[in-house]
Amino acid sequence: SAVISQKPSRDICQRGTSLTIQCQVDSQVTMMFWYRQQPGQSLTLIATANQGSEATYESGFVIDKFPISRPNLTFSTLTVSNMSPEDSSIYLCSVVSAEKLFFGSGTQLSVL
Amino acid sequence: KQEVTQIPAALSVPEGENLVLNCSFTDSAIYNLQWFRQDPGKGLTSLLLIQSSQREQTSGRLNASLDKSSGRSTLYIAASQPGDSATYLCAVMGTSYDKVIFGPGTSLSVIP
Numbered sequence: 001s002a003v004i005s006q007k008p009s010r011d012i013c014q015r016g017t018s019l020t021i022q023c024q025v026d027s028q029v030t031m032m033f034w035y036r037q038q039p040g041q042s043l044t045l046i047a048t049a050n051q052g053s054e055a056t057y058e059s060g061f062v063i064d065k066f067p068i069s070r071p072n073l074t075f076s077t078l079t080v081s082n083m084s085p086e087d088s089s090i091y092l093c094s095v096v097s098a099e100k101l102f103f104g105s106g107t108q109l110s111v112l
Numbered sequence: 113k114q115e116v117t118q119i120p121a122a123l124s125v126p127e128g129e130n131l132v133l134n135c136s137f138t139d140s141a142i143y144n145l146q147w148f149r150q151d152p153g154k155g156l157t158s159l160l161l162i163q164s165s166q167r168e169q170t171s172g173r174l175n176a177s178l179d180k181s182s183g184r185s186t187l188y189i190a191a192s193q194p195g196d197s198a199t200y201l202c203a204v205m206g207t208s209y210d211k212v213i214f215g216p217g218t219s220l221s222v223i224p
Contacts, residue, residue, distance in 0.1 A: 042217045096205070099161065103155055105155050106155055
C-alpha cells in the first residue's frame with residue numbers, strides 16, 4: 001500500500017491568485033495522478049506526472065493553468081493558477097502501488 | 113479515448129436487498145478495474161480490484177465481476193445494510209498503465 005500526505009487540506013483563495021498543492025508519498029512510485037472532483041461529480045483526471053518528464057495533460061486541462069512538478073519519486077505539486085470561482089473543487093493526488101490506486105485526503109479549494 | 117459509464121446513477125433500496133451496480137467502458141484494452149466507495153465529504157475507499165485476466169473478486173458481501181470483451185463490470189452487494197449507503201465509483205486503468213479513468217458513480221441509499 002501507499003500512504004499519501006496531501007496539503008493543504010483546504011483553502012479559501014481570492015480570484016486571480018494561485019495555490020500550490022503538495023503531495024508526499026511514503027514510497028517511491030513511478031506515476032502520480034492529479035484529479036479534480038467538482039461538487040456532486042465524479043473524479044476527472046487532470047494530468048499524469050512521471051518523474052523526470054513533462055506531465056501529460058488530459059483534454060481540457062493545460063499546463064499554463066495547472067503546472068505540475070515532479071522532482072523525485074515521492075513528491076509532486078499541482079498549482080492552480082489565476083484562479084476563478086469555477087476552480088472551486090476538491091483536488092486529489094493519487095498513486096498506483098501494487099497495481100491499486102491510492103489517494104491523498106484531498107484539498108478542498110474555494111475561490112471567492 | 114476511454115469512457116466509463118455507470119448505471120444506475122442513483123438507487124434507493126430497503127435494507128436486506130441484494131443489488132447490482134453496473135459499470136461499462138468503451139475500450140476493452142484495460143489493465144485492471146477497481147471499485148471504490150465514497151462517503152459524503154470523505155475520501156475514496158478501495159473495495160475490490162479485478163485484473164484484466166480475472167473474471168471476479170469477492171470480499172465479504174461484495175462480489176465484482178469483469179467481462180472485458182463486452183466492456184462491463186458489475187458490483188454485487190448482498191444483504192444490503194444502511195451502512196452501505198455511499199457513492200460507488202468504478203475506475204479503469206489502461207494497458208499502458210498511464211491513466212485511470214473514473215465513472216460518474218452510483219449513489220446508493222439503503223433504507224432501514
